Amino acid sequence: MMQQYVAEKKKRPDCLIFFRLGDFYELFFDDAVLASKELELALTGRECGLGERAPMAGVPHHAADNYILRLVNRGYKVAIVEQVEDPQEAQGLVKREVVKVITPGTLTDQSAIDEQKYLFLASIIQKGVYYGLAVCDITSGLFETTEITYGATTPKLIDELSRFQPSEIICNQEFADSKTCHDLLQKETITLSVQPDIDFNQDSIARFPMIDTTDYALWAAATAALLNYIESTQFTLPNDIKTIKPYQLDAFMILDQNARRNLELTETLRDRQRKGSLLWAIDRTKTSMGARLLRYWLEQPLLDIKTITHRQDAISVLLDNFILRQELIAQLTGIYDLERLSGRIALGQINARDLVSLISVLEKIKPIKNILNNFDDPYINSLNVQLQDLPDLMDLLKSAIVDEPPITIKEGNLIRTGFNSEIDDYRDATQNGKQWILDLETQERERTGIKSLKIGYNRVFGYYIDIRKTNLDAVPQEYIRRQTLTNSERYITEELKNMEDKILGAEQKLISLEYELFLEIRNKTISYLPQLKANADVLSQIDVLSGLAELAEKNDYCRPLLTEDLKIEISNGRHPVVEQTLGYGQFVPNDSYLDHHDNKVMILTGPNMSGKSTFMRQVALIVLLAQIGSYVPADSAKIGIADRIFTRVGAADDLAGGQSTFMVEMNEVSQIMRNATTRSLLILDEIGRGTSTYDGLSIAWSVIEHIVDPHYINARTLFATHYHELTDLAESTQGVFNCHISATEQDGKIVFLHRIEEGCAGQSYGIEVAELAGVPDSVVSRAREILFQLERDNQGRRLTVKKSARPFDGQVDLFSAAQSFNQTNKVIEKLKNIDMDYISPVDARKILEELIAEAKGKV
Incomplete structure (x- = not known):
């Protein structure tokens, strides 16, 4: 037996081996030591030959799922070794082998997965400065692949990984040895596995016909390695993977990891919670699959105005039909997760309860189609055409599967009475046999006069008659003793033994036949997989669209106009998250206007806590919402498509990377300067504050000139600062203009009005904000004295900066x-x-x- 364990461990050295022995899963040697520490298990030992004892730890088989999940959530891989032959038929040791491998990226247990986000497994191949990337969520069948072969390839790879947030990465050795990989593992909790080069080569690609290429390509190599890995862990390939083609990075708005984090798209900066994020504020979906799709849309806004308009038109129709929309929402509410159910069907992992859940989904398809028939919209109509109620499959499942089946599929009670005559016969035999046992028990009590006589059953001795020792003098002579216990004796009779054979034979045949029939029904269900996946896709989209319509109505959002020009014109815009937190009507709205001529770079001044950062994020979030096709929180909005949103908001030391706050800030600025385009939207907050005043001011000044220069970036920008000297740029540089957030004093206290007004702020109110924060009165008073002295000493002085000679009156390139x-x-x-x-x-x-x-x- 120990040789079996060692053989399986050699095959999968990167896995913890859960080795089935009776009612326990046992771990041995180093696996046992590790598991005892991680799971707080008792560490024992077992003889392993040559007088040695192997460390051993175990968990009950019925509780193993919980222990396995704890290990996987900590980044470990687990291989399950089971008996694969009947012990009664085995010659020598019972044959055992790995039947399942569970890793952080291949979890399929519904209870272990976040239902509102995809669980991605990623594959990366690096060749020099080029990359191939493939990701898959095996629970839903979602598969994406691309290659990165131009521009700043490494930052692009990091941006894509930030979007997918994989739980596990497989890669080639070159990537594993890279600084990029090292830095990634320092910052993120990701399980990494290096795969052999043969998994990424041309022969590997050719092995999978669903990879749509005949030539070697990095995306295809990453895809082949990913399919190899899925096959090796699941012992099959999902049946729903048909044709795999790469996506293009420039098909969507690019959001780097800083933008996703600073805009708090899916989680908050402070505590990384969903509540308080943009996703939390706009999510009105009623299904898990709809919630995942909304998140997916939010993380890759569109660039194509035609596609955006189709989404807007659908939302508009749903918005205009309140009663129909409410009927649709009622049908969607509580609908089972068909997308992940389809994923388990594709892997052949469904049980009878899954099929009952599938029935509940199919029963809702026809009512939903009837509602959708009333909408006059091409997008909704096309979705309705794809939606299929599959009456043949529903009739099969309803007639075959019992209403409340067990979770296991090898213990019977799966198939409905009347579906199969042979099953009915066996079931009748077992039920009548058990009634015969009950009748015999009553008969024997009366015959012997032993009122406590009982007929019981266990797997070792079968059926038996149990008699307490106080009644042994009344035991009939024909009773045959089988077992002696402390307080009783157990007997059998020839009659009981004969009936036992009939009952147990019928029960075993019944269980075996039910299992065979279930597999037939499961295979029949797999044949409907394309239609089921299409239904899941349609229901997800309908859920998202109706949820966005509900959001627009309840929160008074407007339909934005998307254009190819470079204007952003928002009337009474509101921050979608802050507004929801404060309550409707409490948020102070503001107008926004940026174009590509005189209003290209807004320099925004005003006191701390006045709302500068909120306003800038508000503009960015409105642009982002518009480009996913949603209505936006404003009275009206005209949005020129943005290819990227960059944010430089706040910073902290990167202690692991040995970088100061200012260095982190400058790295972010550098990335923006290198990658921003004319179509980008830049959100820059307090550039240069991490160093001396003149250094910081000089950098901020130069950055603005570089951004506004038509020969360089030439992008729409919101630039918040406390360097009031920067407001002079509005007079000397075309495209720069000043705005400030107003504040006033009442009874010696600062009052923030949160209104955006033209011109620059008169003062910073820094000391007043310090007083509001509870800084001691003595410190506040002394600060006022020092401020008065500084202002008096510098009265009349103003920092001036000469124009530098650049093609359009600009300065020398900051980075060259x-x-x-x-x-x-x-x-x-x-x-x-x-x-x-x-x-x-x-x-x-x-x-x-x-x-x-x-x-x-x-x-």
């Missing part, structure tokens, strides 16, 4: 000083394109040697 005297120098151009954050020492040396050689060639 050499460009000002040699625009065409190839060496300097190469230096500009080097990304110091993602270059290995070997590559750096190689590039340096090339540059030295080229420079010497020019001398």
Whole structure:
């Protein structure tokens, strides 16, 4: 037996082996030591030969799921080893083998998975500076793949991983050895497994016909490795994976990890909770699959106005038909998670209770179709056409499966009486046999006069007659003693033994036949998988659209106009999350206007706590909501499509990376300067505050000039600052304009009005805010004295900055000083394109040697 364990452990050294022995799963050697620590189990031992004892720890088989989940949630992989032959038929040791592998990215247990988000397993292949990426949620069948082969490839990879948030990554050795991988594992809790190169090669790609390419490509290599891994852990491939094609990164608005975090799209910054996020504020879905789809939409806003308009039109029709919408919502409420149920069907992992749940979904399809027939909208009509009520499948399941089946499928009581005559016969035999046992018990009590006589059953001795020792003198001579207990004796009779054989034979045949029939019904259900997946997709979309219509009505949202120009014009816009937190009508709305001419960069000043950050995030969230097709919190809105939203809001030390707050800030600024385009929306809060006043002011000034310059970024920007000197840019630089958030004093106390007004703020009210925060009176008073002295000493002085000579009256490029005297120098151009954050020492040396050689060639 120990040899069996060792053999299975050698096959899967990265897994903890749960080895079935009787009613327990046992772990041995290092696995036992680790499990005893992680699960707080008693560590014992077992003889393993040569006088040695192997450490051993075990858990009851009926409670194993909970223990396994605890291990998987901590990043471990678990392999389940079961008996795979009948012990009575075994010659020697019972054959055992791995029947299931559970990893953080392949969990399928509904109770262990967040129903409102996808659970992604990711595959990454790195070749130099290029990447292939594939992700899959095996519980729903969602599969995505792409390759990253141009631009700043490493940041793009990190952005995609930030979007998918995989629980587990498989990769090739090159990626595992990279700084990128090291940094990722430092910041995120992800299980990483290195797979052999053969899993990523052309032969591996060719093994899977669903990969839609005949040529080698990085996306295809990552996909093949992912399919290999799924097959090795699930011992099958999902039946719902048909054709796999790559998506293009530029098909959606790009949101990097900083933007997702700072805008609090799906979780809050402070405590990483859903409540308080944008998703929490707008989610009115009624199904788990709808909630996941809404999150998916939110994380990849659209760029195509036609597709956005289709969503808006559908929401508009739903909004205009209140009664029909309420009927639709009532049908969707509480509907079972068909998407994940389809995923389990595809893996062949459904039980009879799943089929009962499927019946409940199918029963709702026809009423939903009838409601959808009343809407005059092309998008909704196309969804309705795809929705199928599948009466043949529903009739089969309703006639075959009992209303309340057990969770297991090998213990009978699955098939409804009347569905199969042979099952009915066996069931009648077992039921009549058990009644015969009850009648015999009554008969024997009367015959022997022993009122406490009982007929019982266990798996070892079968049926028996139990008689207390106080009544042994009344036992008939034909009783045959089978077992002696402390307080009683157990007997059998020839008559009882003969009936036992009939009953147990019928029971075993009944259980076996029910299992066979269930497998037939399950296979029949699998044949409907394409229609079931289509239904899940349609129901998810209908749920999201009706939820967004409900949101628009209840929260008084408007339909935005999406355009290809670069204007953002919002009338009485509101922050969707803050408004919901405060309550409807309590939030102070504000107008917003940005264009590509005189109102390109808004410099926003005002006191701390006045609402500058809230306003800037508000604009970004309205743009984002508009581009998922939602209505937005405003009286009216005209949104020019944004290809990216960048945020530079707040910062903290990166202690693990050895970077100060200011360095973190400058890295973020650098990424924005390198990757922003004319179509981007930039949200920049307090650039330069992490260093000395003049250094910070100089950087902030230069950044604004770089952003507004038509030869450089030329992007729409909201720029909050306490450097009031920056407001002078509005007079000297076209495209820069000033706004401030108003505040006033009443009875010596500051009052925030939260209104955006033209011009710059008169004062910062920093001391007043400190007083509001409870800073001691003595400190506040002393601060006022020092402020008065500083203002008196510097009265009449104003910082002035000369215009620098750049193509449009701009300054030298913040990140390339050499460009000002040699625009065409190839060496300097190469230096500009080097990304110091993602270059290995070997590559750096190689590039340096090339540059030295080229420079010497020019001398």
